[in-house]
Amino acid sequence: PWTADPLGTDTATGGAWQRADPATTTRQAGTVPSGSRALVTGSAAGSSPNSYDVDGRTSIRGPLVQLGATTGSLTFRYYFAHATNASSADYFRAFVEREDGSRTLVRQELGAADDDGPVWSTISVSMARWAGEKVRIVFEAADVSTGSTIEAAVDDVRITRP
Secondary structure (H helix, E strand, C coil): CCCCCCCCCCCCCCCEEEEEECCCCCCCCCCCCCCCEEECCCCCCCCCCCCCCCCCEEEEEEEEEECCCCCCCCEEEEEECCCCCCCCCCEEEEEEEECCCEEEEEEECCCCCECCCCCCCCEEEECCHCCEEEEEEEEEEEECCCCCCCEEEEEEEEEECC
């Protein structure tokens, strides 16, 4: 199972990660590639796009996975949507976390002062450097500058075999 705020250090006062179907808004896709229930920040629509968006930093961590001696890739689909009030201090991040808690950043998208809608993208990262280890996948989203409209979602998280 996925665990929100696994280290107890999240600061989000709104828009924490949850497993749900996102409502349709200008910052949420309303559908998920797998058909149902993605990892989303603040799935409800509310009265405006920033009603349930991320405010602070929110994280979610997957279960510990034993990788084989040879392994394929980590693949996932995601979006990081924001309004023109976002800045480069706001972000979406994906990490591979070793069993000892050390993390390697494998994907980062920063906010910017432009209108970025919820468009799903596919990411693929070689897992060869972690072959034979136990790892977790961690996602973070943050609105840490002045109040920005920030939403993120992740779906179809997989570690493939070669």
